[in-house]
Structures are given as C-alpha cells and as structure tokens.
Amino acid sequence: MSRAVLSLGANLGDRANALRTALTALKDDGVLVARSTLYETPPWGPVEQPPYLNAIAVVRGDRDAGGWLARAQELEEAAGRTREVRWGARTLDVDVVTVTRDDGAPVISDDPALTLPHPRAHERAFVLVPWATLDPTAVLPGRGRVPDLVAALDPADVAAVVRWDHLH
Ligand SMILES: Nc1ncnc2c1ncn2[C@@H]1O[C@H](COP(=O)(O)OP(=O)(O)OP(=O)(O)O)[C@@H](O)[C@H]1O
Numbered sequence: 001m002s003r004a005v006l007s008l009g010a011n012l013g014d015r016a017n018a019l020r021t022a023l024t025a026l027k028d029d030g031v032l033v034a035r036s037t038l039y040e041t042p043p044w045g046p047v048e049q050p051p052y053l054n055a056i057a058v059v060r061g062d063r064d065a066g067g068w069l070a071r072a073q074e075l076e077e078a079a080g081r082t083r084e085v086r087w088g089a090r091t092l093d094v095d096v097v098t099v100t101r102d103d104g105a106p107v108i109s110d111d112p113a114l115t116l117p118h119p120r121a122h123e124r125a126f127v128l129v130p131w132a133t134l135d136p137t138a139v140l141p142g143r144g145r146v147p148d149l150v151a152a153l154d155p156a157d158v159a160a161v162v163r164w165d166h167l168h
C-alpha cells in the first residue's frame, strides 16, 4: 500500500469532463482519498496554448510508484491523449507528484521514466495552490511545506490560479 498525490490537467476539448471522468475512475477504483476542486490556470512553460483546468487527487491503494504511473497513463489514454509537444496542449495529463509508503517514507527516484518527487512540482502554482488548499499540512519531500512553497512563488502566479467549479 502507498499513498500518491496526482496532478491532473486538461486544456483541449471538454476540460471539466476529462478531469471529472478521471476523478470518477479513481473513485470507482476505491483509491480516492481526497480531491481538490477544479482550478483554471494559465499555461505554464514555453509553449503558447489555451488555459488549463487543473486538480489534485490524493489516492491510496495497493500499488507501488510504478503502479500509480501506469494508472495515470491509462487515464490519459482513456481521455484520448495523443503524444505531442513536450509541455504542449493535451486532453488530459496526469503527473505523479509524490508517493509515500505506509511507513511514512517518501519514494525518491531519479529515473527519467518516473522521477519522484516530480522535479518541477515545487515551481508550479497549478500544482501547489490546489494541493495547499486541499491539505495545508502537505510536504513536498526535499522542498518543504507546500503552503510555504506557495508563499515563495510570484504572487501574480498564485493569484492567476482561480477556482473554477463555483463559477460554473
Ligand atoms: N513523476 C512523474 N509523473 C509522470 N510522468 C513522469 C514522472 N517522472 C517521469 N515521468 C515520465 O514523463 C513522461 C511524460 O512526459 P509528458 O510528455 O507527459 O511530460 P509533460 O507532462 O509534458 O511534462 P511534465 O513532466 O513537466 O509535466 C512519461 O513517459 C513518464 O515516464
């Protein structure tokens, strides 16, 4: 058994449907512990593309880190994700942010096929803001407390992450 924090993002097609379908699938798996609301976020990175909807899911179940990545990739494929440009637009992207064993130890890996914690999570407002709101006690191993990482971001980047559900 382990616990994982997953980051879900979509910026093509029916974005909310893609996120809700993936979250429902995790619930149906019996692994969903908690999920954030949906947030609209400006695209991060060098590629010009439409805004994203993002969410965070906390899951716990009988999988190891590779098992969570495999499930994440199945969810992407179920949403019709095609492989395109790195950091480019997609119907659904599911990243594994952290994995924690039941004894509390974080899984640390520099394998390019599964790097943990996710090497760019600490600089992504679209990950940190929903995560800190969902779990103010969360820690990103090697980086610190998630609310402190939010406080270290550019305030304009934090303000640009906007709750979406209650607007729609
Ligand atoms: N923590 C991780 N979560 C998800 N995929 C990972 C992780 N670490 C490494 N990978 C690898 O990254 C590849 C996914 O690349 P992808 O094209 O989705 O990157 P991206 O989502 O554009 O960029 P980013 O990883 O910065 O979010 C996968 O094939 C996977 O093996």
Ligand SMILES: Nc1nc2c(c(=O)[nH]1)N=C(CO)CN2
Pocket: 008, 009, 010, 041, 042, 043, 044, 045, 052, 054, 086, 087, 088, 093, 126
């Ligand atoms: N706001 C936001 N920007 C991104 C996202 C994402 O999920 N949200 N995913 C990306 C894929 O690497 C690249 N940029």
